[in-house]
Amino acid sequence: MALVAAACGSSSKSTTSATTTATTKPPVACATGTISGAGSTFVQTIAAQWIKDFDNACPGATVNYQGVGSGAGIQQFTAGTVDFAGSDVVMKPTEQTAAEAKVGPVLHIPWSAGGIAVEYNVSGVSSLQLDASTVAGIFAGKIKKWNDPAIAATNSGATLPSEAIQVVHRSDSSGTTGAFTAYLTAAAPSVWTLGAAKDVPWPAGEQGAKGSDGVTATVKQTEGAIGYAELSFAQTSSLGVAKIKNPAGSFVAPDATSVAAALASATVPSDLKVKINYTPTDPAAYPITTDTFVIVPQKPADAAKGKLLKDFILYALGPGQQSAAGLNYAPLPTSLDNQATTAAQSIQA
Numbered sequence: 001m002a003l004v005a006a007a008c009g010s011s012s013k014s015t016t017s018a019t020t021t022a023t024t025k026p027p028v029a030c031a032t033g034t035i036s037g038a039g040s041t042f043v044q045t046i047a048a049q050w051i052k053d054f055d056n057a058c059p060g061a062t063v064n065y066q067g068v069g070s071g072a073g074i075q076q077f078t079a080g081t082v083d084f085a086g087s088d089v090v091m092k093p094t095e096q097t098a099a100e101a102k103v104g105p106v107l108h109i110p111w112s113a114g115g116i117a118v119e120y121n122v123s124g125v126s127s128l129q130l131d132a133s134t135v136a137g138i139f140a141g142k143i144k145k146w147n148d149p150a151i152a153a154t155n156s157g158a159t160l161p162s163e164a165i166q167v168v169h170r171s172d173s174s175g176t177t178g179a180f181t182a183y184l185t186a187a188a189p190s191v192w193t194l195g196a197a198k199d200v201p202w203p204a205g206e207q208g209a210k211g212s213d214g215v216t217a218t219v220k221q222t223e224g225a226i227g228y229a230e231l232s233f234a235q236t237s238s239l240g241v242a243k244i245k246n247p248a249g250s251f252v253a254p255d256a257t258s259v260a261a262a263l264a265s266a267t268v269p270s271d272l273k274v275k276i277n278y279t280p281t282d283p284a285a286y287p288i289t290t291d292t293f294v295i296v297p298q299k300p301a302d303a304a305k306g307k308l309l310k311d312f313i314l315y316a317l318g319p320g321q322q323s324a325a326g327l328n329y330a331p332l333p334t335s336l337d338n339q340a341t342t343a344a345q346s347i348q349a
Helices: 044-057 070-079 094-105 132-139 177-189 211-221 231-236 256-263 301-315 319-325 334-345
Strands: 003-005 033-039 061-067 083-089 106-121 164-171 208-211 225-231 242-244 289-297
Touching: 003 083, 003 106, 003 164, 003 225, 033 070, 033 094, 044 301, 044 319, 061 106, 070 083, 070 094, 070 177, 070 208, 070 225, 094 106, 106 177, 106 231, 106 256, 106 301, 106 334, 132 164, 132 242, 164 177, 164 211, 177 225, 177 289, 208 211, 211 225, 211 231, 225 231, 256 289, 289 301, 301 334
Parallel strands: 033 061, 033 083, 164 208, 164 225
Antiparallel strands: 003 061, 083 289, 106 225, 106 289
């Protein structure tokens, strides 16, 4: 999996401190040292940008992040081999209990959001529109051909081949899978009956691949394939991205605007474990949207690492949000960003 790192002592670094554009936020501080994280591949693209920019702004700081999947990231965080985890879903109660037995109180801090693209590779099909029950039927193995009447019904005038659909899913424990299957469960419960989790019992005959990059590469290499990944992976590989029908009846593509519209109806509890509404009523909302979280100890055992971790997260929640739209993510809504910033400021270092 890709490793993105901010190298200490880089000659490209600027000595100018980075500041936010929001008047309610203080300048982002720059601690020195090294921290490492692992987890979500969904957040990997924007995390790489944050690390690069933080590196340029903060001489002496090194931040490493490895995209290994949300499940593996949580495992490494619990084992103490990384300082923070990235995950597109919150910890299960058993996971959080295990982590807190090792590191004390754990915070889930939302730091970005984006759309999960339904990506496809079908010769002669340059645009595709799918409703929730059809997406669920495809991934549940119930819709097997590209010219199935269910697909044809939402793609009037399109020439759909009779070839078999090749479904590609994540083989590793994945927060993206957790969010994607949560959408299927909420939006098409009578069709998708395999549950919502980082790992689900996929139908026999479907192909698994590791990481968002692995799913995308397999779809790219396979005629008739369909998969799911964070939008930037699909766009970088020039794959088709389906428009998804939302409950308002609109077919919507994933982008910063449609993700932001979906986030507007999310529920934000006091612990910031955001609950996405996968059946939004806003016609502009892209329904397969997810927040992604950084999971951290509230009281890091190493104060120096804790200070750098706190500064890096505050950077991501401050000026880092300006990178979102250009990378096909959505900046957090102001109210949620402010709550996340307050949570990050509570890290004791």
